[in-house]
Amino acid sequence: MSQIINIRSEIQENPVAGEVAALVSVVRPILYGLLYSLKADVVKELGSYEDVKLKMLPRLYKQGDGDCGICYEYAVHDAMQRQEPSVMERVEDALKKCKVPGQDLESLLFGIEKKGASQLIATAENVLTDDSRLLTGKRSHPPKLKGYLNRVAAAFRRPSTRLSLPTSINGLWKADLFLGSTDGDRWVGTTVKINSSQLEAANGLRVGIVPAQQGKTDRVRKDDRKNLIICPIPHDGAFMETFFCGWGIVQQFLTAEAQLPKEVALPLASHRQVARELATRREFPVVDVIEALAPIGQPGLLRTQENAKPMSAIGQGELILDGIVSPIPRKNN
Template sequence: MGEVLTQSFSWRIAIENPNNQKLMSLIGILEGYLSKVTKNHFRLINSKSLDSITLCELGLIYKNSFSKNTGMNGVCWEHSVFHSIYHNHTYIQDLINTAINTLSKETTSERINAILWGSEKPTISLENIKSNIKDGEVIWTPSKEYDFKEYIDLIYNSFNSKTLKGTLPEHITGIWKTDLFVKKKSSNTWYAVTVKWNEYDLKYYPGLSIGIYFEPMNLLRQELNIVPIFNNNNNNMISFVKCAIPFAYNFGEHYTYMFRLVTNILSNINSNIKGTSFLDFPSSDEHHIFRSFYDNRNSPCLQVINHLKDTLKYYINTVKQNEIINATDRQIIIPKPNFTNDNEENYGIKIVPLGVC
């Protein structure tokens, strides 16, 4: 899946463009679905490896398996939250800075780095994660710090081993449930994060520091929603911080919109396009995205995802260089397929085609 560590290439005005927020959600959702493909799913398709699964084949897997899995929303949410950090989303960067300050008693605010933890994700390797951990970096707990490099193998492998779970140190016995690790860019301290779609699924386990969840009813509040959880044995010690991402504050709303759209795309991508219901894609934006995917349905999913990542980076960097943004642009920026004219442009920015069918 490429990067697992955030980098500083974005600019806030670009990220606050709703089109870019929808695009980063789309990337996370596709990655989320692909991350749950197992060996059993290959019996349904012709491809023999994750690298070669096409959009059509992902659609078949969706209809036969994922459409019945109510947990897929949470899986895709986790990947999309990571991409919001990776692309420096203003609200979520501020949310995590505040959470870290609540735990550490710091007062600074800076760029947040994140690692998408891959214990149960076949698309992320331990070696790739290790390459982003430096000597001297530690994992935070309220009682003591743990050397990240010393414990990384044990934490990673504990996910699939009851025996190894029993060997985790006292203060990190639940850290195998981690979804992300985050830290301030200049810091050596990492914080284990659990990401859930529903607040009632968010639980504290020793080793976890921050919990992030979606808040569908928080429609009007725009302030940071931080709730500290105190240690049972010490009321002055904060062990865990709950953080809500509300529906109405850009990212939550855009994610829910794109999740619904992607499920419709995967449901219809193997259908005859003439038979596709208008009700599935009622707006011109939605039909445009569906047609882009439909025309590239035989392209490998990873190729499409990587292209979307390049497209998002290009839009962010273009805005950064030109220092302009047209707030009236309503169309979601997804490249139209099969461009052959070098002068084809969308809102003044040249479009690169998706994968070749």
């Protein structure tokens, strides 16, 4: 029986202008994501999601270990979406080493709920075809990617499910991105780590993306021990830097129990101004705060897009991807 995935995208429409206004604009969808990532049975004790006050969010939200990593994944994904030349060049070299055909490179952000943290995921439904293949580096026939996505998501949560995956893609549940080309319709599982020492080898993973480190080689190379193509890549700024700063402001605000954090926590005046806008509204429901912040955000920076028609779960097994919040960067013309 198919289940429905609700997609809510925050699409960047214009360049970042005023810093405070831009930060407010990205904080709004972050608050939305945090609110609706709360477990339903916990929220039920308060009534409904619409009844949760901002001051209650620090007590209900359980921070996940991968929050910083999620932000870095988005930075890499954003650079791909905007076709940042320095990033595209590195990724193109990595995909050539994986023998991925095609010229129209694409990045698919694959995120899975982790310990109650906000889900941030870009859907692959409009990109993958029924013949999209996953290149594993094995001599076996490349498996079709689309039909396995939901089983891979289930494997993240339940180790017993991993046994049902083909050996060639066992470990694919560790992927953060799928990199490939739309014209070649071939993809590779990619792990993104903000700390290169945390890269792990796994069947189904072919590329490992890490920040380029000073004093170490930044060339794309193969790690024979981990059987990964290592792709050192610069951390791009622009929209994702704003998103990362917005995420940091929210985290500091929650740590301060929905009060204005100490200056040492948010030393920049612009960041403290955004936190102050939140702190003065702590007694109001989160949904009302999100609405109230809209007029002081940057007009036209983000456009909310709900899926026009419901999207069914991909593949077989229990539905894991049950809610999607995706900030989508603006593409340069």
